[in-house]
Amino acid sequence: MSPLPSGLLGELDPTSDRAVFRQIADHLREAIGRGRFSEGEKLPSEAELVEHYGVSRMTVRHSFSVLQGEGLVHAEHGKGVFVRPRPPVRRLASDRFARRHREEGKSAFLVEADAAGSHPQVDGLEVKEEKAGPDVSARLGGVRRVLVRRRRYLLDGRPVEFATSYLPLDIARGTQIAEPNPGPGGIYARLEELGHHLHHFEEEIRARMPSPDEVRTLRLASGVPVIHLTRTAFDTEGRAVEVCDTVMAADAYVLAYQLPAT
Structure with a gap:
């Protein structure tokens, strides 16, 4: 599996008291806000994020759930998680x-x-x-x-x-x-x-x-x-x-x- 492009997402801060899944959600949210992932674009897969951050799939899923709860992304069964379109x-x-x-x-x-x-x-x-x-x-x-x-x-x-x-x-x-x-x-x-x-x-x-x-x-x-x-x-x-x-x-x-x- 190819690594994610350098600088696309941040690194975890092991000294932070912020939960790891929330740090990952923060990184993804920032990347969406900066336009690194455009409307309708698929986010990195669970497997890619697991490899990038060295965490479990469940941790990545919790991160995706945070972004879904904010209305920033939506999941398509069997396809992945995508950036929701902005107001048309x-x-x-x-x-x-x-x-x-x-x-x-x-x-x-x-x-x-x-x-x-x-x-x-x-x-x-x-x-x-x-x-x-x-x-x-x-x-x-x-x-x-x-x-x-x-x-x-x-x-x-x-x-x-x-x-x-x-x-x-x-x-x-x-x-x-x-x-x-x-x-x-x-x-x-x-x-x-x-x-x-x-x-x-x-x-x-x-x-x-x-x-x-x-x-x-x-x-x-x-x-x-x-x-x-x-x-x-x-x-x-x-x-x-x-x-x-x-x-x-x-x-x-x-x-x-x-x-x-x-």
């Missing part, structure tokens, strides 16, 4: 809801997919009327019942986010918003056609670990967190016309913002 979608918050996109018949997700050069899909669509939960009701000004639109978004066949929109029934009932396909530009275009011209959005973002259902829905690898975003859309009269609750695979997105300095 740049979500530009200051532009994604620009009116010009709606006028072109594009929803925000379609705009992002085009920019990423990816093929967008929507599945798992559900449209129904429900009682509003306390948080949604408060955000929408005390409404009791809402039209709910649930859907999952995919890029190139990979699930990347799951979104649920809540809209007041007096706005959405009996309109194209209540149809499975709301038409070009999505529900925001339909809201504006109904006279609710959008003025601004408020978003709350937090990162957390996913629930078991979210892991299944988004097909998340071990250790990958989610971005949980709650957005409220307001019209020019100051009325909240939609609340959107979105859960995104954190390894699929970069959240980008442009903020004024004045």
Whole structure:
């Protein structure tokens, strides 16, 4: 077996109180961060790392488990351990809801997919009327019942986010918003056609670990967190016309913002 290239990975520090498997994980993490292993590239095999470090296979496996738990790598049975791709979608918050996109018949997700050069899909669509939960009701000004639109978004066949929109029934009932396909530009275009011209959005973002259902829905690898975003859309009269609750695979997105300095 050929030795690993000189300088590719560090050497163990026998004087360190840091566990050996964590030192190996540190070396691999640093090599990935420095681009010595590119996206999708296979890491050195267990046998190569055993020979390089003079440790057991179990120690190497513990090192790989650390990196998998951090979402940096993924294992393919019978093939090896590979560097996970970095986020492919740049979500530009200051532009994604620009009116010009709606006028072109594009929803925000379609705009992002085009920019990423990816093929967008929507599945798992559900449209129904429900009682509003306390948080949604408060955000929408005390409404009791809402039209709910649930859907999952995919890029190139990979699930990347799951979104649920809540809209007041007096706005959405009996309109194209209540149809499975709301038409070009999505529900925001339909809201504006109904006279609710959008003025601004408020978003709350937090990162957390996913629930078991979210892991299944988004097909998340071990250790990958989610971005949980709650957005409220307001019209020019100051009325909240939609609340959107979105859960995104954190390894699929970069959240980008442009903020004024004045």
